[in-house]
Amino acid sequence: MSLNVGSYKFLAESSQMDFAGRLMLNHLGNQLLNAAGIHAEECGFGMNFLNKNHYTWVLSRLALECSEYPTQNEWFYIDTWLENVMNFFSKRNFIIRNMNGKIIGYARSVWSMIDMSSRNPVNLANLGDGIIYDYLAAEQECPIDGPSKINIKAKTPVQSSSVQYTDVDINGHCNSMHYIERMLNLISIDLLKTRRIKRFEISYHSEALYGDLLDNYYELDISDNKHLFEIRKHLTNEVTCKAKFFFGEIE
């Protein structure tokens, strides 16, 4: 494994388990973000450095496939590395291992860096003399498909809810994992009981702020065993994010 791959250890806490004793998707997603954050920090382009320039990393897309999920009080490992950097986007991948070192999942993500005042993307080549290009680990394998296009036909929201105090981060924006929480809570509990989330994709389009009313659209494509979500701001009809869940057998 190249030095450009970071490996971090996390605990699957009891409070993060679902009723079946598996780490909930939103909490696993949060640990992927933590791993990404620690690795970026170690490489010298983490939030501490970025904040001085009024830049911040923004998650744009995520695709995740898991054959198993960490169970209660189990330590698990996340390896992460940069696969590629293309002007305004960087591709960061992940391997999830259980406490015995067995690979239980992979993830691919796309990030952009934005200027916090304008909210416009920043060219990554301009960051600290292109420091980020020293940290690619293109040879590291991540054998899952990247995030794909998500199309949902549903015209009527199944639920609306506001962005609340506990949803927002230090910038007043809805935490990216809290959209996933909303989606999980719209999926049939019987499905969540009898199957596992085999593949998950999400794309983020605009940022919802404290107080925004969000309309949640949900569509089940039975032919393809695909669960589609779209979250729009009620006032402007702007898409904040779209997601796709595929379920599989529990091993």
Add this chain to the structure above:
Amino acid sequence: MSLNVGSYKFLAESSQMDFAGRLMLNHLGNQLLNAAGIHAEECGFGMNFLNKNHYTWVLSRLALECSEYPTQNEWFYIDTWLENVMNFFSKRNFIIRNMNGKIIGYARSVWSMIDMSSRNPVNLANLGDGIIYDYLAAEQECPIDGPSKINIKAKTPVQSSSVQYTDVDINGHCNSMHYIERMLNLISIDLLKTRRIKRFEISYHSEALYGDLLDNYYELDISDNKHLFEIRKHLTNEVTCKAKFFFGEIE
């Protein structure tokens, strides 16, 4: 400090910050529970031992006072110890220290142990030949008042919401910190912006299960600067928990 006092280190993660960059109360509460869990495990009466006997620890009451809250990416410490054990209840206290060792908060809690099948309390003296009595640290000081009686007069709920997938734990019961999340989201954002939670108390009375519709009662006692909450099961009108918040100046 006696050996009967456990001390554990936690990270205030970005995803656990509120808009003001302070650790949210529900996340701080969760780390108190984690510290309690680790300490009980180390002493030999944690969940691993208890689960074999089909027993589990249940949080009954909590009182917390904080002069400051951990900030983003700050490590903080929680010391915890058992003050007393009285047949069906044990009293566990906490000290919260910032990364420089300065005390920023105290908490007092009351726990019972229940039989998971009957949900009835178990006499703690019967647990492993009274092992728990070897681990008291009664001499350790915790200079805040314990949880007090909470009386709310409100007759009409301000909001109702169901216990959802992401709310429940491995037993299908609503996670104790998720009630706090609901309460925080009912408090005026201006108050949360301009003041800090100085003291917080909660008492748990019955367990809400997945799918239960919960009615949230909220009352502001201006004379006493006291925010009162009660959460009842809609169907049976049973109280699941009551809480009291006091706000203070931000230092």
